[in-house]
Amino acid sequence: MEKNFILAGFGGQGILLAGTILANAFMLDDKNVTWYPCYGAEMRGGTVNCEVVVSDTEVSSVHKKDCDYALVLNQQSFDRFVEHVKIGGTIVANSTLVSETKPRNDINYVFAPMGKLANDLGTSKVTNVVSLGVLSSVVDTISISALKLAIEKVLGEKKKDLLPLNIKALLSGAELIAKV
Amino acid sequence: MSKNDKVLIKGNYAIAQAAVNAGCECYFGYPITPQTEIGEYLSGKMQELKRGYVCAESELAAINMVIGAVSTGAKAMTSSSSCAVALMQEALSYAASDELPVVLVNVMRAGPGLGYIYPAQGDYNQSVYGGGNGDYKIVVLAPSTVQECIDLTYRAFYLAHKYRNPVILLADGLLGQMMEPACFGEYPYPEIDNSSWELSGAKNRNSRAIYSCAKDEQKQIEHINHLFEKFELISKNETSWEEFETEDADIILTAFGSMTRNIKAAMKVLREKGLRVGCLRPITLSPFPHQRINQLAKSGKDFVVVEMNMGQMFKDVRYAVNGESKTELINRPVGEWLKVEEIVSAVEKIMEKNYAASV
Numbered sequence: 140m141e142k143n144f145i146l147a148g149f150g151g152q153g154i155l156l157a158g159t160i161l162a163n164a165f166m167l168d169d170k171n172v173t174w175y176p177c178y179g180a181e182m183r184g185g186t187v188n189c190e191v192v193v194s195d196t197e198v199s200s201v202h203k204k205d206c207d208y209a210l211v212l213n214q215q216s217f218d219r220f221v222e223h224v225k226i227g228g229t230i231v232a233n234s235t236l237v238s239e240t241k242p243r244n245d246i247n248y249v250f251a252p253m254g255k256l257a258n259d260l261g262t263s264k265v266t267n268v269v270s271l272g273v274l275s276s277v278v279d280t281i282s283i284s285a286l287k288l289a290i291e292k293v294l295g296e297k298k299k300d301l302l303p304l305n306i307k308a309l310l311s312g313a314e315l316i317a318k319v
Numbered sequence: 320m321s322k323n324d325k326v327l328i329k330g331n332y333a334i335a336q337a338a339v340n341a342g343c344e345c346y347f348g349y350p351i352t353p354q355t356e357i358g359e360y361l362s363g364k365m366q367e368l369k370r371g372y373v374c375a376e377s378e379l380a381a382i383n384m385v386i387g388a389v390s391t392g393a394k395a396m397t398s399s400s401s402c403a404v405a406l407m408q409e410a411l412s413y414a415a416s417d418e419l420p421v422v423l424v425n426v427m428r429a430g431p432g433l434g435y436i437y438p439a440q441g442d443y444n445q446s447v448y449g450g451g452n453g454d455y456k457i458v459v460l461a462p463s464t465v466q467e468c469i470d471l472t473y474r475a476f477y478l479a480h481k482y483r484n485p486v487i488l489l490a491d492g493l494l495g496q497m498m499e500p501a502c503f504g505e506y507p508y509p510e511i512d513n514s515s516w517e518l519s520g521a522k523n524r525n526s527r528a529i530y531s532c533a534k535d536e537q538k539q540i541e542h543i544n545h546l547f548e549k550f551e552l553i554s555k556n557e558t559s560w561e562e563f564e565t566e567d568a569d570i571i572l573t574a575f576g577s578m579t580r581n582i583k584a585a586m587k588v589l590r591e592k593g594l595r596v597g598c599l600r601p602i603t604l605s606p607f608p609h610q611r612i613n614q615l616a617k618s619g620k621d622f623v624v625v626e627m628n629m630g631q632m633f634k635d636v637r638y639a640v641n642g643e644s645k646t647e648l649i650n651r652p653v654g655e656w657l658k659v660e661e662i663v664s665a666v667e668k669i670m671e672k673n674y675a676a677s678v
Contacts (some may be wrong), residue, residue, distance in 0.1 A: 159498065163327050166500040172497040174327070178353060178436065199584030201497060204658045 140195055142280070143203050145220050147188035148212030149231075153267035156293070157191035157210075159270060160283070163289035165193045168282060175201040182206020186215050193280070210274050211237065212253065212266060223245075231274055233266065249277055251315045257308060265308035283313055325369065325502050330468045331356035333501055334424055337472035338396055339364055341506045343422070345371035345395040347384035349403065352436040353492035354426035357398040369567035371395075382407040382414075382423065389419045390529055392517030400492075400493060401442050402433055405450060411485055412451025412454045415546065416531040418516075420479035424472070424488045426495040426601055429653035437491030437655040440576060443631035447605045454543050456488040456550040458557070459605040463579040465499035471602070477508035482553055483516070489604065491627075493577045518671065554606035556615045561600045562611075564590070568597030571615060573636055574625045575601055578656060582625050585662035604632070609639040616643035623669060625662055645673055664678040 148154045155176050165172040167309065176189040190197050190206070205228070209220040212233040221242055224230050229247040232239075235254030251273045257266040268290065277280040290305050328336075335357045338346070346365055348358040358374065365372035371388070375381035381397045399407065404425045411665045414421040425446060429439040446459045458478050460471040471488055477484040518527060533539040543654035563583060565571055572582040579600040584675075589596040599615070601608050616622065621644045624633040633648045640646050651657055 159327070162498060166325060166327050172327075172500060175493070176496055178492070178496050196500070197583075199587075200578070200581040200656065200659055201493065202656050202658070204660055 141192060141199060142194075142207045143190060143192040144274075145188055145190055145206045145209045145223065147186060147209065147216035147220055148267075149215065150185050150187045152187075152212050153264070154187050154212065155189050157267035157271055158292050160192050160268070160289045161274075162191050163292055164281065164285040165191070167285045167288050167292075170195065171198045173198040173201055177205040186213070188216065188220075208274070208278060210270055212270060213237065229277060231270070231277055232254070233270060235266075248315065249273070250296065251312075253312065253315070256311055256315055260304065260308055260311060262304075265305060268305050268308040269312035269315070273315050275309075276313045276316050283309070325500040327500050328465060329356060329496065329500050330462075330465045330490060330502050331496070331497045332360050333465050334398070334472050334488065334490070334634075335360040335364070336503060336648075337469040338422075339368065340503055341476040342394050342510075343370070343396050343476065344393045345373075345375045345385070345388040346397070346578065347371075347375050347381040347388070347395070348397050348399065349375050349378050351372065351378075351400045351403050353402050353428055353438070353495045354398050354424065356495070357424065357426075361530060374456065378403040378406040379410070381419070382410040385421050385423075386410060386414055386417070386419055389414075389421055390417075390518050392513035392519060393481070394420070394422075396422035396476075398426065399429050399542060400426050400428045401439070402428075404442065404445065408445070408450030409452070411449060411457060412453055412455055413531050414485045415449075415451070415455035415457060416453065416542070417529050418483040418546075419485065419529070420476075420483055421485040422475050422479050423485065424475075427489065427491040433652070436492065437654050438577075438627070438656070440443045440491060440578065440627040441629075441631070441653065442489065443575070443604065443626070443628060446489050447607070447635070455546060456484070456553075457605060458482070458553060458601065459483055459489050460486065461489045461576040461602060461604050462494060463575075463577050463600065464501075465494065465497060466501040467492060469501055469503055473506055473508060474505075477511075478553070480511035482549060484549065484553065484659070489576065491576055508628050514536065517566050531599070549611040550606070556671065557603060558606045558608050558610075559602040560608040560611060561598075561602060563598040564599035565615060565620070567597045568620055569674070570621050570623055570666065571597045571599050572623050572625055572662070572666070573599050573612075573632070575602075575604055575632055578625055578627060581656060581659055581662060584659045585625075585666065588659065588663050589666060592667075596666065601632075607639070609634050609635075612636060612639035613641055613643065616640040619644060621647070621673065623647045623649060623666060625657060627651060627656060647673075
């Protein structure tokens with residue numbers, strides 16, 4: 140079984156890093172996984188996205204026609220990727236920056252105030268990790284324990300001091316939808 | 320971390336670390352997207368290991384620095400991308416003629432001309448047939464996953480030194496930029512003894528020279544014949560490819576590099592629809608698996624080539640099939656890889672056209 144995720148937002152929101160953490164989590168869960176970024180000239184300010192494909196067997200193609208899940212952190216990404224969600228798929232949006240509209244009726248919508256929660260935790264910089272927490276509560280195959288290990292791995296020794304805040308952001312994100 | 324642990328790593332970094340593991344002593348390069356991470360990674364790593372690293376003033380300089388380094392028997396490489404690899408063609412012709420173990424990594428982007436940074440497969444001809452002058456052959460390896468970026472980088476160093484021939488690792492922007500779990504293991508090949516030819520200082524032996532000029536016509540003829548006999552041997556020993564479900568197939572999809580992934584996925588979809596489709600994917604583009612393709616064509620199997628260029632490998636497949644069966648092309652010049660759905664519907668159309676009576 141193969142599932143693919145599109146993660147999108149504007150440059151600086153930590154989209155590629157969120158994708159890297161997600162891909163690491165799948166790897167730690169012994170899944171096959173591929174991470175592929177857009178790598179244009181959109182480093183800061185513009186929109187940025189990456190695709191994560193996970194499979195029990197060999198991962199086939201990237202750059203797929205549509206996705207099972209889209210995680211979008213800004214309005215521009217919502218508008219663009221809502222068209223690329225598979226019928227029956229789910230779009231998970233940061234309602235702090237995305238207005239809660241439902242342009243299609245053949246997909247599922249999850250709106251959660253990820254940016255606001257991150258600000259409440261002290262910094263909007265952890266919006267990406269909050270969003271992974273939200274995603275894990277929507278997608279059964281993403282385990283919180285693997286995400287925790289993945290964050291630890293990605294932060295490494297150098298940024299170990301940021302671990303408690305990020306774990307808190309992850310766990311708060313995972314509980315966000317139940318509260319909404 | 321043990322050497323057998325899986326790490327999530329970008330194709331470019333995987334190639335760079337594999338080169339380090341293979342014992343690459345010198346790297347020379349000039350930055351260009353989408354392969355800049357190779358040079359970036361090695362700029363720190365080589366210094367750490369007290370090996371050679373030069374950010375050259377141009378690609379032309381970089382490849383000629385590699386020629387200088389490998390002349391001494393050292394393992395050395397450069398990496399670049401399409402339009403900049405074009406600048407290296409003269410040096411590749413020299414290196415092939417001089418029988419030097421140059422390793423060149425080309426992470427393909429779009430062409431022709433400056434093109435752009437999105438991925439493409441337009442350098443098949445440039446790599447396999449070469450843009451340098453005269454009769455020469457390069458060994459070309461085409462990875463399809465990040466794991467293969469590692470495995471084939473190892474193999475590139477081995478083959479270059481074993482046969483004293485330039486080797487190109489032909490990846491693309493997709494592979495260079497993607498991350499996948501991969502395992503480095505140990506460099507799996509034996510070290511090659513270069514002492515019979517390397518320029519290591521002539522103390523206690525006669526002087527040697529490596530040069531690419533024979534004023535004597537007969538000598539030049541013999542030299543070229545020798546190069547081609549050597550390549551025959553490489554073809555016999557090293558030609559490699561992968562096949563999936565070809566045995567009962569009516570149609571065999573063929574692709575190289577990362578497009579392999581898409582044809583394998585398309586094959587699964589077509590099989591589920593009850594169509595007998597297989598896949599064949601050359602790992603060595605040069606030497607090319609002509610014989611095997613011809614053998615399969617003779618048993619009545621048609622070939623559909625899927626590639627991100629205007630039909631460059633298609634010509635080699637058609638040459639290998641040699642009229643024994645039908646050959647078709649599904650392609651797009653550059654950019655977003657042909658999607659699995661597009662390949663499936665194109666193959667269905669081909670089947671409708673070619674087998675209208677039998678389907």
